[in-house]
Amino acid sequence: MQPNESLASREATAPSSTPPASVFSPPISEPPPLEIHDLTVAYHKKPVLWGIDLAVPHGKLVGIVGPNGAGKSTLIKAAMGLLPLSSGWVKIFGAPIARSLTRIGYVPQRESVDWDFPVNVMDVVLMGRYGRLGLFRRPSAADRDKARECLDKVKMLPYANRQISNLSGGQQQRVFLARALAQESDLYFMDEPFAGVDAATESAIVALLHELKDRGKTLLVVHHDLPTARNYFDMLLLLNMRLVAFGPTELVFNHETLQTTYGGRLTILSEVAEAVRAKASQ
Amino acid sequence: MRASPHASLLIAAFLLLCAATAHASRIGDLADSPIWAQALRFFTFQDPSVRYALIGSMLLGVSCGLLGGFIVVRKMALMGDALSHAVLPGVALGFLWNMSKDPVAIFVGATLAGLLGTVLVGVIQQTTRLKEDTALGMVLASFFAVGICAVTMIQRLPTGNKSGIDKFLFGQAAAIGANDVTLMAVVTALAIGTVWVLYKEFLVTSFDPAFARVCGFPVKWLHHALMLLLAFAVVIALQAVGVVLVSAMLITPAAAAYLLTDRLHRMLLLAAAFGLGAGATGCFFSFLGNNLPTGPCMVLGATAVFALAFLFGPRHGVFAKWWRRRSQSGRVGRENTLKALYHVLESRDFKGEGVSLRELAERRHMTAEASSREVQALRRNQLATLTEDGNMVHLTPEGWTRACVIVRNHRLWELYLTNEAHIASDHVHEDAEKIEHVLGEETVLQLERRLESPTKDPHGRPIPSLADLRRGAAVDRRDELVGYGRRI
Numbered sequence: 125m126q127p128n129e130s131l132a133s134r135e136a137t138a139p140s141s142t143p144p145a146s147v148f149s150p151p152i153s154e155p156p157p158l159e160i161h162d163l164t165v166a167y168h169k170k171p172v173l174w175g176i177d178l179a180v181p182h183g184k185l186v187g188i189v190g191p192n193g194a195g196k197s198t199l200i201k202a203a204m205g206l207l208p209l210s211s212g213w214v215k216i217f218g219a220p221i222a223r224s225l226t227r228i229g230y231v232p233q234r235e236s237v238d239w240d241f242p243v244n245v246m247d248v249v250l251m252g253r254y255g256r257l258g259l260f261r262r263p264s265a266a267d268r269d270k271a272r273e274c275l276d277k278v279k280m281l282p283y284a285n286r287q288i289s290n291l292s293g294g295q296q297q298r299v300f301l302a303r304a305l306a307q308e309s310d311l312y313f314m315d316e317p318f319a320g321v322d323a324a325t326e327s328a329i330v331a332l333l334h335e336l337k338d339r340g341k342t343l344l345v346v347h348h349d350l351p352t353a354r355n356y357f358d359m360l361l362l363l364n365m366r367l368v369a370f371g372p373t374e375l376v377f378n379h380e381t382l383q384t385t386y387g388g389r390l391t392i393l394s395e396v397a398e399a400v401r402a403k404a405s406q
Numbered sequence: 407m408r409a410s411p412h413a414s415l416l417i418a419a420f421l422l423l424c425a426a427t428a429h430a431s432r433i434g435d436l437a438d439s440p441i442w443a444q445a446l447r448f449f450t451f452q453d454p455s456v457r458y459a460l461i462g463s464m465l466l467g468v469s470c471g472l473l474g475g476f477i478v479v480r481k482m483a484l485m486g487d488a489l490s491h492a493v494l495p496g497v498a499l500g501f502l503w504n505m506s507k508d509p510v511a512i513f514v515g516a517t518l519a520g521l522l523g524t525v526l527v528g529v530i531q532q533t534t535r536l537k538e539d540t541a542l543g544m545v546l547a548s549f550f551a552v553g554i555c556a557v558t559m560i561q562r563l564p565t566g567n568k569s570g571i572d573k574f575l576f577g578q579a580a581a582i583g584a585n586d587v588t589l590m591a592v593v594t595a596l597a598i599g600t601v602w603v604l605y606k607e608f609l610v611t612s613f614d615p616a617f618a619r620v621c622g623f624p625v626k627w628l629h630h631a632l633m634l635l636l637a638f639a640v641v642i643a644l645q646a647v648g649v650v651l652v653s654a655m656l657i658t659p660a661a662a663a664y665l666l667t668d669r670l671h672r673m674l675l676l677a678a679a680f681g682l683g684a685g686a687t688g689c690f691f692s693f694l695g696n697n698l699p700t701g702p703c704m705v706l707g708a709t710a711v712f713a714l715a716f717l718f719g720p721r722h723g724v725f726a727k728w729w730r731r732r733s734q735s736g737r738v739g740r741e742n743t744l745k746a747l748y749h750v751l752e753s754r755d756f757k758g759e760g761v762s763l764r765e766l767a768e769r770r771h772m773t774a775e776a777s778s779r780e781v782q783a784l785r786r787n788q789l790a791t792l793t794e795d796g797n798m799v800h801l802t803p804e805g806w807t808r809a810c811v812i813v814r815n816h817r818l819w820e821l822y823l824t825n826e827a828h829i830a831s832d833h834v835h836e837d838a839e840k841i842e843h844v845l846g847e848e849t850v851l852q853l854e855r856r857l858e859s860p861t862k863d864p865h866g867r868p869i870p871s872l873a874d875l876r877r878g879a880a881v882d883r884r885d886e887l888v889g890y891g892r893r894i
Contacts, residue, residue, distance in 0.1 A: 204620050225622040237614045241479060242670045251610050255621035260603060287668035303617075
């Protein structure tokens with residue numbers, strides 16, 4: 125089946141299949157930052173994501189949580205158009221991905237790049253400006269100022285001229301964040317920004333995410349640590365190949381949904397959830 | 407494809423500006439003159455018979471080095487190897503086109519064969535479970551086999567045996583003609599121009615292709631463009647370097663450059679320069695050795711550059727690392743001796759300035775010989791003096807200051823660990839032993855401020871303050887100068 129065909133027939137036959145999150149209607153008339161309809165993604169004909177329907181409202185900090193292999197990274201990569209879709213469509217601010225790339229900011233997993241690459245911190249952050257520059261144009265002095273400003277925001281300005289392999293894990297993550305800030309986007313996708321960072325960096329990142337949210341940005345953050353997810357995010361997206369639940373954290377973070385997401389494998393986690401809930405209700 | 411020969415003539419004319427008057431004799435005739443005289447003649451283009459060979463070798467060095475830089479940072483070295491072996495059937499095909507060594511026909515044939523090889527690698531990877539390295543190895547060998555068979559058959563043809571097509575295996579710079587140089591100049595200019603215009607794009611797609619796609623760059627097309635340029639560079643290098651070794655001209659200069667710098671643009675410039683140097687010297691030694699195959703000579707030239715970078719690179723070189731380790735361990739040893747001297751002085755409440763070698767040896771749990779060696783090291787660095795009988799050690803003003811600094815670092819760090827990190831006071835010594843040598847002045851000041859200028863460490867011993875350091879006075883005995891009051 126052609127993707128276009130499926131899109132047309134779905135829209136024609138199933139107008140009632142509105143995404144579950146559409147109850148949180150955007151405060152302004154602009155279309156939602158991210159809208160996903162009937163998304164299926166397969167690696168080598170084996171599906172990793174099945175029929176995802178979703179609309180993320182404006183100005184929310186959304187945590188994407190689920191067990192290993194649940195397709196968390198796959199979901200954000202598919203949402204940015206980095207993977208071929210088996211079915212469904214994705215719209216960014218109401219437009220196809222290709223036309224709204226400048227509104228997307230991306231923080232990939234830290235391990236996805238070679239940190240011995242011959243670039244320094246400034247070079248990496250400047251890459252955040254490349255999308256706006258387009259082909260052929262070179263970064264200007266204004267772009268450098270912007271990059272320095274973003275480096276300062278993550279407290280990495282003194283390291284601007286360091287080669288990137290001389291950084292600690294937390295510092296590398298801050299550099300990636302600064303690069304995403306330099307993109308000046310409205311919708312951010314972050315793939316495990318807390319993986320392997322020190323406690324100071326983790327809290328600095330959380331503060332930064334909240335600041336971005338308060339400035340009206342929408343953020344989707346892949347997160348693997350369930351206990352902290354409750355405190356960090358406004359909304360949670362529980363994923364295990366299918367969309368298990370998506371909504372405000374206090375509604376989603378309960379025993380049943382976690383049990384569905386993680387199955388019987390991770391009873392400890394649901395116990396944690398119970399404990400956290402008990403503590404919160406005290 | 408065929409640009410006017412003016413481009414190459416222009417380059418040649420420019421290089422000839424620095425040349426003296428030309429003598430029309432072959433370099434081989436000068437075999438009895440000293441090597442430097444031959445080199446001078448060779449590299450100033452005085453010898454018309456080697457001019458094309460030298461210019462061609464330099465051009466191929468530049469284009470291979472420049473594009474090789476991308477091969478190295480993208481970890482595609484094997485791909486370069488496969489590409490270079492896959493071009494051989496195309497060389498044979500280009501030759502068969504009109505049974506002559508027409509550079510353009512060979513260029514087209516070889517490029518097509520090389521690209522076909524890389525496409526096949528992709529197809530095998532996508533349609534089977536085999537991984538890239540296996541696919542590369544297989545395609546490389548089978549294309550090369552086809553090429554060898556074709557070249558051998560051409561040589562058996564009546565017109566084939568004088569063609570010099572066998573030179574494509576190991577390379578012969580002497581076979582480079584005016585047309586070849588033109589083609590090389592065009593390709594080199596194309597490579598430099600493309601990298602110049604698309605530097606930012608090649609940088610981001612090499613470092614983080616997923617991010618580049620989110621930025622909206624056509625990552626696949628940029629990759630194909632780079633592979634095409636790479637195929638061009640390989641093909642123009644064939645005549646001089648040969649199919650077998652051309653991948654080394656891609657990889658080795660770039661690998662040497664990678665060891666020397668941490669910025670991509672500098673690395674590319676260095677790689678191009680190394681390629682140029684390796685090409686020129688390889689060409690020279692090939693002529694000097696009575697037409698030795700040029701390819702191996704160039705590759706050995708590039709390898710020599712790599713060896714130098716590997717051994718003597720300022721940051722990542724073996725020698726630099728050894729030197730840093732040596733000077734650091736020397737410094738740590740001296741600082742430990744100074745600290746021991748301080749402890750001896752402190753244990754007798756800073757009464758008397760001299761410390762005997764035996765006291766020091768006891769303190770350091772060492773033999774007298776070992777502690778004597780340590781004191782000699784202090785003396786060489788003007789940190790301590792020895793009495794004439796060689797028994798008593800006295801600290802110099804600088805030695806005293808340094809000893810205080812180390813003790814101060816140690817005790818402040820111990821206090822920080824116990825007070826701020828809540829580590830038991832009997833567990834902090836080992837950590838402080840290591841960190842005392844690397845704490846910077848700024849960090850220590852911060853520590854002191856954070857701890858609100860403490861005077862005692864967790865074990866109750868006094869911490870030397872900055873004022874003590876400046877005055878050269880001992881802690882608790884502020885009226886008495888210690889260490890350099892009376893030097894013997």
